[in-house]
Amino acid sequence: MSVRYSAAIGRTVDIGPIGGEASMKPRKMRNWMMLALESNHVIGLRLAKLMRGGKGARREAELMVSEKIQAAAKAGASLMAGATSDEIVRQYRKRVAANAKRLARQKRRRRKRKSS
Structure with missing residues (x-):
């Protein structure tokens, strides 16, 4: 499947397949979408930790870069x-899920300490 772009000058230009893969299967697309959503969640958790500052934020920044x-x-x-590409996305999703679990666990511990 090729995409055609109608330029303002009145010509139609064939710009080729979308994203290099013209026919992404629904399952593959779902993996990509889930990776985006899960990554967004981890980014939020990490930003919250980095904004708190201190040694934990520094460790998290170093861990983030090395990971x-x-x-x-x-x-x-x-x-x-x-x-x-689907196998690569699965590898990333496993890594993102592990980070989400670790960061959420730390957030719960912090709440428990405050209420004690």
């Missing part, structure tokens, strides 16, 4: 080994 480097290296190695 991103490790995840990118793993994704690159997987691609070179022949992994599909």
Whole structure:
């Protein structure tokens, strides 16, 4: 499936397939969408932790950078080994889910300490 763009000058230009994959299956699209939603949640949790400041924020910033480097290296190695984009997204979703669980657990602990 190709997308056609009608320019303001009156010409129609064929700009090729959408996103490089013309026919994304619903399951694959769901994985991409869920990764975006879950990542957004983790970003919010991390921002809250970073805004509090202190040693915990510094550790979180260092962890965030090192995790991103490790995840990118793993994704690159997987691609070179022949992994599909869906497999790469699944790897990222596992990582994001682990971060969400860890950050949410820390948030609950903090609330319990305040109420004690």
